[in-house]
Amino acid sequence: xxxxxxxxxxxxxxxxxxxxxxxxxxxxxxxxxxxxxxxxxxxxxxxxxxxxxxxxxxxxxxxxxxxxxxxxxxxxxxxxxxxxxxxxxxxxxxxxxxxxxxxxxxxxxxxxxxxxxxxxxxxxxxxxxxxxxxxxxxxxxxxxxxxxxxxxxxxxxxx
Amino acid sequence: xxxxxxxxxxxxxxxxxxxxxxxxxxxxxxxxxxxxxxxxxxxxxxxxxxxxxxxxxxxxxxxxxxxxxxxxxxxxxxxxxxxxxxxxxxxxxxxxxxxxxxxxxxxxxxxxxxxxxxxxxxxxxxxxxxxxxxxxxxxxxxxxxxxxxxxxxxxxxxx
DNA sequence: TGAAAATTTGCAACATTATAACATTCGCCC
DNA sequence: GGGCGAATGTTATAATGTTGCAAATTTTCA
Numbered sequence: 001x002x003x004x005x006x007x008x009x010x011x012x013x014x015x016x017x018x019x020x021x022x023x024x025x026x027x028x029x030x031x032x033x034x035x036x037x038x039x040x041x042x043x044x045x046x047x048x049x050x051x052x053x054x055x056x057x058x059x060x061x062x063x064x065x066x067x068x069x070x071x072x073x074x075x076x077x078x079x080x081x082x083x084x085x086x087x088x089x090x091x092x093x094x095x096x097x098x099x100x101x102x103x104x105x106x107x108x109x110x111x112x113x114x115x116x117x118x119x120x121x122x123x124x125x126x127x128x129x130x131x132x133x134x135x136x137x138x139x140x141x142x143x144x145x146x147x148x149x150x151x152x153x154x155x156x157x158x159x
Numbered sequence: 160x161x162x163x164x165x166x167x168x169x170x171x172x173x174x175x176x177x178x179x180x181x182x183x184x185x186x187x188x189x190x191x192x193x194x195x196x197x198x199x200x201x202x203x204x205x206x207x208x209x210x211x212x213x214x215x216x217x218x219x220x221x222x223x224x225x226x227x228x229x230x231x232x233x234x235x236x237x238x239x240x241x242x243x244x245x246x247x248x249x250x251x252x253x254x255x256x257x258x259x260x261x262x263x264x265x266x267x268x269x270x271x272x273x274x275x276x277x278x279x280x281x282x283x284x285x286x287x288x289x290x291x292x293x294x295x296x297x298x299x300x301x302x303x304x305x306x307x308x309x310x311x312x313x314x315x316x317x318x
Numbered sequence: 319t320g321a322a323a324a325t326t327t328g329c330a331a332c333a334t335t336a337t338a339a340c341a342t343t344c345g346c347c348c
Numbered sequence: 349g350g351g352c353g354a355a356t357g358t359t360a361t362a363a364t365g366t367t368g369c370a371a372a373t374t375t376t377c378a
Contacts, residue, residue, distance in 0.1 A: 034374085036326070055364070070329060075365065091250040092305050094335095094364065109290065111299045124293040130286040131268065131308060138279065139313035140270045146251050146307040149290060154298035193345090195355070214335070229358065234336065239355095253335060253364095 017047045020098055024086045027103045033084055041065070042077040043098065046087055051117040052095030090119065092148045097121070107131065109147045115156035176206045179257055183245050186262045192243055200224070201236040202257065205246055210276040211254030249278065251307045256280070266290065268306045274315035 024043055028035040035043075045061045046053050053061075055074050062069045078096055081087040085103065087096050090110060100121045101108070107128035111120045127147060135142045183202055187194040194202075204220045205212050212220075214233050221228045237255055240246040244262065246255050249269060259280045260267070266287035270279045286306060294301045 034325080038327080069327095071365070072329080072367085073327070076327080091307070109293055111294060111297055111301075113299075114302065120297065120299075122293055122297070124289070127286065127289040127293055130283070130289040131306070134268055134281055134283040134286055135270060135308055135310065138270055138281070139316075140272075140279075140308070141311040141316055142270075142308045143273065143310040144308070146305060146309075147290070148250070148305040149294055149299070149301045149303070150305075151294065151302040152300040157298070157300055193354080197356075228356090230336070231338090231358085232356065235356080 013048075013050075017044060020047045020100075020102070023102050024084075027084055027086065030103075031084065033080075038067075038069075038073065039077045039080050041067070042074065043081055043086055046081075046096055047098040050097075050119065052090045052093050052097040052112070052119050054093075054095045058096070088121065090148060091146050092150065107145045107147070110149065111153065112148060112150045113153035113156055114150055115152060118153060120153070172207075172209075176203060179206045179259075179261070182261050183243075186243055186245065189262075190243065192239075197226075197228075197232065198236045198239050200226070201233065202240055202245055205240075205255055206257040209256075209278065211249045211252050211256040211271070211278050213252075213254045217255070247280065249307060250305050251309065266304045266306070269308065270312065271307060271309045272312035272315055273309055274311060277312060279312070 021040065021044060024040070025035055027033075041062065042058055045058055055071065055078060058078075059069060059071060059074045062074070078087065078089075081096075082089060085101075085105075086099055088099050088108060088110070089096055090112065093112065097110075097119050099108075101123065106123055109122040109124040109127050111122065113119070124147075128145070131145055131147070132142065180199065180203060183199070184194055186192075200221065201217055204217055214230065214237060217237070218228060218230060218233045221233070237246065237248075240255075241248060244258055244260075244264075247258050247267060247269070248255055249271065252271065256269075256278050258267075260282065265282055268281040268283040268286050270281065272278070283306075287304070290304055290306070291301065
């Protein structure tokens with residue numbers, strides 16, 4: 001890619017990706033799940049972008065590798081990564097992003113900047129608690145929670 | 160439709176739909192917006208189901224009316240209804256549902272039952288507050304918030 | 319080891335959801 | 349009733365996601 005993703009907050013991105021991959025390997029090993037080359041490559045591609053990446057973006061990136069994959073290849077890899085909590089799906093964008101809390105069960109909040117397109121994952125336990133309470137008040141049993149906030153990140157707010 | 164939507168909570172549904180339509184007419188009148196026959200019919204179709212309805216479901220329902228519409232007709236009506244807060248889009252389902260708080264600015268929480276497919280809209284101010292705080296803590300300016308909880312409603316929980 | 323079983327991948331076709339572009343009609347105002 | 353902007357019709361196409369089956373790979377276990 002010629003255009004680099006500007007991270008929401010500055011950091012050493014290559015190291016951050018490597019750390020994520022190492023974490024993913026550990027999670028898979030612990031659960032006897034097979035992080036095959038394709039799956040790992042998809043995870044790496046997603047992590048390299050702080051912007052949520054569409055399935056067809058991943059497909060295109062794989063094509064640049066010379067890996068001539070079809071959509072099911074990507075969707076299957078994504079399903080695997082979702083299943084083991086290594087990536088999240090951002091429903092409002094039809095896109096995927098690396099999970100910063102892989103291995104831990106958690107309810108995340110995503111802050112998605114409409115200008116720079118970066119997305120930040122927050123643990124936000126107070127939100128999770130409020131959601132849990134609201135559901136309980138309706139005798140509803142939550143299984144999966146989607147919380148996505150679109151707006152302006154601090155770097156873009158002056159726009 | 161032969162299969163009626165079972166409401167999440169029992170009520171007089173025909174009256175509930177009529178009330179929603181009356182409210183929508185009021186909102187549009189107040190804002191000088193044109194609730195044309197197509198738009199009103201789409202809103203009615205969506206309200207008649209407590210289950211979120213896909214755009215192509217609406218299209219099919221219109222076809223049963225004898226209204227031979229194409230996708231843009233439905234999407235344009237939906238855009239209008241979204242713009243005036245008369246319906247919500249459920250991102251995790253690619254579907255639409257009538258707004259129970261039309262006219263008021265609000266952050267809603269949706270409880271979506273995976274068994275019966277009904278969806279309940281909650282105002283849940285505590286969730287809205289927690290989200291606002293979490294965003295503020297990151298200096299993030301929220302513009303639109305998506306909160307969708309998939310799980311089991313009380314009627315289906317014993318499944 | 320080596321053959322059966324299970325998992326993963328390749329591949330082609332297809333289904334679903336959403337939009338673009340342009341022509342036509344409708345409602346309204348003067 | 350002519351002109352103008354909003355709304356709708358129409359065709360085509362883009363973007364996203366899935367099904368089904370065959371081939372290859374890995375695992376299991378005798």
